[in-house]
Amino acid sequence: MHVVVTGALVENGAVLLVHRSPTRRAYPDLWDLPGGHVEAGESELQALAREMHEELGVHIVAESASRLGDLHAGSGENAVHVGVWQIGDWVGSPTNRAPDEHDDIAWVGISELGGLPLVHGDMAALVRSLPEPDHN
Template identity: 85%
Template sequence: MHIVVCGALVENGAVLLVHRSPTRRAYPDLWDLPGGHVDAGESELQALAREMHEELGVHIVAESSSRLGDLYAGSGEDAVHVSVWHISDWVGTPTNTAPQEHDDIAWVAISELGGLALVFGALPALLTFPEPPRSALSTGR
């Protein structure tokens, strides 16, 4: 089973999504949360921090991260366990620093997620929570 983490960066009622390139082998041309595989010897939170930096160029504030739930796909050798994390605080401005994986990123209102082609249709149900305010320190404002 493949263990994957993904992070929901949430601000002003919107979540940052990445659009998977149409040339990707797995789940091409769909919107998803940024994230990736947990490497050997790595905790989920360590993998989450690494993936957010690799894919978006941001440094998450680990203490602001909380697990929202788990999603499962596939079976046998292709089985995937995805842990979904809410990240309420980070440093830096998210940019697409992995253009070989994603051809776009976008802030999408949580209320509009149901209208998108998503990797996991259950994602909107996981993102129904009150949003804590981001700290002024992390936004640079």
């Protein structure tokens, strides 16, 4: 089983999504929350902090992160467990620092999530359940 962690950065009623490159082997040409695989010896929160810095150039404030829920996909050796986190506070301005993985990033209104092709359809409902954090 693959263990993946993703993070929801929310600001002004919008969530930051990454668009997976059409050339990606897994889930090409779909929108997703930023994140990635949890490496051996890492906690989900450690992996989340590392991935957010590698992909977006932001430093998350670990104490501001709270678990939103879990998503599951695939079966057998292709099974994926996705831990979804809300990140209440971060330092830095998100930019696409992984252009080989994502061909775009965008702030998307939470109310508009249902109209996008998403990696996990259940993600929209998880994100819509979020209270608006006070990010400065």
